[in-house]
Amino acid sequence: VILDNVAELNKLNLKFDFVVVGGGTAGNVVANRLSEDPKASVLVLEAGTSNADVLDIIVPFFCTRATPDTAQDWNYTTTPQSALNNRSIIYPRGFVLGGSSSVNYMVYTRGSEEDFNRWAKVTEDQGWGWNSLLPYFKKNEVFTPPADHHNTRGQFNPAVHGYNGINSVTLAGFPSPVDNRVIETTKESEFPFNLDPNSGSPLGISWAQATIKDGARSSSATSYLAPNFIARPNLHVLLHARVTRVLQTASNTFRTVEFQDLNGNRSTVTAQKEVILSAGSIGTPTILLHSGIGNSSTLKSLGIQPVHNLPSVGQNLTDHSLAFLSFVVNSNNTFETFDRNATLLAADLAQWNKSRTGPLVDNPLSHTGWLRIPDDSSIFKKFPDAAAGPNTPHYEFIISNGMFLPPPPTGNFLGLITAVVSPTSRGSITLATSDLLAPPLINPNLLGSEVDFFILREAVKSAFRFASSPPWKNYVISPFGLNFNSTDDEIDEWIRENGGSVFHPAGSCSMSPKGATWGVVDPDLTVKGLSGLRVVDLSIVPFIPAAHTQASAYVIGERASDLIKEHWSQ
Ligand SMILES: Cc1cc2nc3c(=O)[nH]c(=O)nc-3n(C[C@H](O)[C@H](O)[C@H](O)COP(=O)(O)OP(=O)(O)OC[C@H]3O[C@@H](n4cnc5c(N)ncnc54)[C@H](O)[C@@H]3O)c2cc1C
Numbered sequence: 001v002i003l004d005n006v007a008e009l010n011k012l013n014l015k016f017d018f019v020v021v022g023g024g025t026a027g028n029v030v031a032n033r034l035s036e037d038p039k040a041s042v043l044v045l046e047a048g049t050s051n052a053d054v055l056d057i058i059v060p061f062f063c064t065r066a067t068p069d070t071a072q073d074w075n076y077t078t079t080p081q082s083a084l085n086n087r088s089i090i091y092p093r094g095f096v097l098g099g100s101s102s103v104n105y106m107v108y109t110r111g112s113e114e115d116f117n118r119w120a121k122v123t124e125d126q127g128w129g130w131n132s133l134l135p136y137f138k139k140n141e142v143f144t145p146p147a148d149h150h151n152t153r154g155q156f157n158p159a160v161h162g163y164n165g166i167n168s169v170t171l172a173g174f175p176s177p178v179d180n181r182v183i184e185t186t187k188e189s190e191f192p193f194n195l196d197p198n199s200g201s202p203l204g205i206s207w208a209q210a211t212i213k214d215g216a217r218s219s220s221a222t223s224y225l226a227p228n229f230i231a232r233p234n235l236h237v238l239l240h241a242r243v244t245r246v247l248q249t250a251s252n253t254f255r256t257v258e259f260q261d262l263n264g265n266r267s268t269v270t271a272q273k274e275v276i277l278s279a280g281s282i283g284t285p286t287i288l289l290h291s292g293i294g295n296s297s298t299l300k301s302l303g304i305q306p307v308h309n310l311p312s313v314g315q316n317l318t319d320h321s322l323a324f325l326s327f328v329v330n331s332n333n334t335f336e337t338f339d340r341n342a343t344l345l346a347a348d349l350a351q352w353n354k355s356r357t358g359p360l361v362d363n364p365l366s367h368t369g370w371l372r373i374p375d376d377s378s379i380f381k382k383f384p385d386a387a388a389g390p391n392t393p394h395y396e397f398i399i400s401n402g403m404f405l406p407p408p409p410t411g412n413f414l415g416l417i418t419a420v421v422s423p424t425s426r427g428s429i430t431l432a433t434s435d436l437l438a439p440p441l442i443n444p445n446l447l448g449s450e451v452d453f454f455i456l457r458e459a460v461k462s463a464f465r466f467a468s469s470p471p472w473k474n475y476v477i478s479p480f481g482l483n484f485n486s487t488d489d490e491i492d493e494w495i496r497e498n499g500g501s502v503f504h505p506a507g508s509c510s511m512s513p514k515g516a517t518w519g520v521v522d523p524d525l526t527v528k529g530l531s532g533l534r535v536v537d538l539s540i541v542p543f544i545p546a547a548h549t550q551a552s553a554y555v556i557g558e559r560a561s562d563l564i565k566e567h568w569s570q
Pocket residue numbers: 021022023024025026027045046047048067092093094095096097098099100101103104105106107108109241242243244278279280281283284287502503504505536537538539547548549550551553
């Protein structure tokens with residue numbers, strides 16, 4: 001049942017075993033899996049709005065309109081980023097049922113086997129390793145034919161996917177005019193073809209996979225809270241319920257949640273068994289800090305009563321930095337043409353409405369590339385390689401038949417976004433004030449290390465080589481805003497002015513081994529030193545995977561659900 005206001009909930013006079021804070025990517029997985037047991041009652045408190053009937057959320061191609069500055073976005077900005085000429089950049093997060101899975105760009109990538117084996121190593125829990133998590137990736141996934149039902153042979157490896165899961169993953173359902181050139185380029189040795197980036201060995205260029213079902217977005221709200229699940233009498237979701245704090249129910253036990261409705265009225269609810277914080281890498285540390293769980297001396301200086309000293313809360317924030325690189329092309333068959341032509345776009349939308357076919361069934365990217373700078377690069381004489389292993393990429397290419405950003409008034413483009421995916425820079429989430437509703441200070445510290453900057457510069461140069469290779473002859477004219485002969489200094493300044501984030505904040509409430517003096521949660525995701533409180537979202541990762549992050553959030557939700565069930569069955 002989805003409820004809109006707390007009065008409706010109070011009328012039901014219910015008690016809940018589990019209270020999930022945040023109906024986002026991971027939170028809805030937990031809500032679904034725990035409510036599989038008809039005897040377990042679950043309440044989800046979601047600050048944001050309903051995902052139903054929001055066209056920019058539903059139509060895959062409109063994903064870049066779902067944020068920023070919309071009703072379904074928290075509309076955050078970062079602190080000034082020193083490596084980006086002190087610019088503060090937009091930092092969208094889903095403020096809507098489904099969380100960021102309702103507003104993201106739907107790219108589906110898992111990461112490398114080595115990424116997850118590193119989690120297992122640092123947490124001393126083999127359950128976080130690739131072999132243990134692969135069944136959970138499959139449990140999350142239902143691989144679905146693309147909207148146009150084209151023959152997908154040679155575009156993915158069926159053996160590594162799940163077919164009985166909940167969240168749909170598919171290949172592009174409308175051919176892109178750049179497809180052939182991309183595949184031709186993979187015959188060049190520097191950019192090999194990889195049949196499937198989700199096998200645990202991601203290196204190479206692959207056909208993009210996305211969380212889309214029959215031409216529409218598949219989010220945790222449309223999948224894990226689909227009508228058959230939300231109809232369960234033991235599952236309730238309350239929208240517009242902004243959690244301000246968790247409160248002590250007994251000494252060192254936090255099972256009570258304080259939240260505020262749209263009218264500013266505060267209520268509390270106490271879980272009979274436990275509270276699961278799934279408010280994401282920004283929301284979860286913010287709630288913990290306001291609750292007095294964090295660095296006690298910093299909290300005290302803000303006028304917040306410290307309750308439990310846990311200095312790692314909000315630290316270790318990690319993100320992927322990017323540069324929106326594009327190339328001017330000799331074609332008018334790119335996204336820009338129909339972005340600028342309302343009649344064409346209306347016709348495409350009419351087709352989408354009628355049959356869920358046509359160019360709007362896909363997100364704007366056609367291929368992803370996961371690549372490494374050479375092992376003998378000069379930077380590795382100064383700093384260790386931060387990738388999880390030799391089969392883990394340093395950088396990514398996101399290839400698209402047009403600019404990802406709103407285009408300039410004229411020109412047609414090839415989009416070739418480059419991103420640092422095994423970063424060494426770390427940032428933080430901290431509080432500016434004890435005001436429970438003020439946004440936190442978000443410092444992802446983008447490109448904040450010499451290695452990360454070096455890798456992004458090398459990625460830009462690699463993209464130049466890609467776009468000037470023979471298959472692009474007579475098609476690519478020049479890089480936009482740069483030129484093929486740009487010096488390192490020119491590239492660096494362009495990065496500082498144009499760099500940004502892939503919007504993958506992670507790691508701000510990291511797991512650490514049981515008994516460790518650092519970290520926020522144990523490997524079973526319970527908050528260190530406390531009972532009744534677990535964290536289940538992307539904030540718990542000790543290292544960001546070299547991948548887009550929604551698949552990790554889903555898999556964390558799946559494994560956490562089993563850990564919680566196991567705990568309460570004893
Ligand atoms: C614009 C954008 C594009 C992206 N593109 C991709 C992509 O293409 N592929 C990919 O894999 N990843 C992408 N990501 C990242 C990915 O979506 C996230 O990493 C992932 O969804 C995070 O899941 P989560 O469960 O940790 O948090 P979220 O899904 O963000 O869930 C947190 C939930 O908690 C709620 N919440 C927060 N605070 C409170 C509070 N105080 N009280 C109540 N509720 C609260 C939020 O409203 C939200 O619903 C993108 C993200 C963005 C923003």
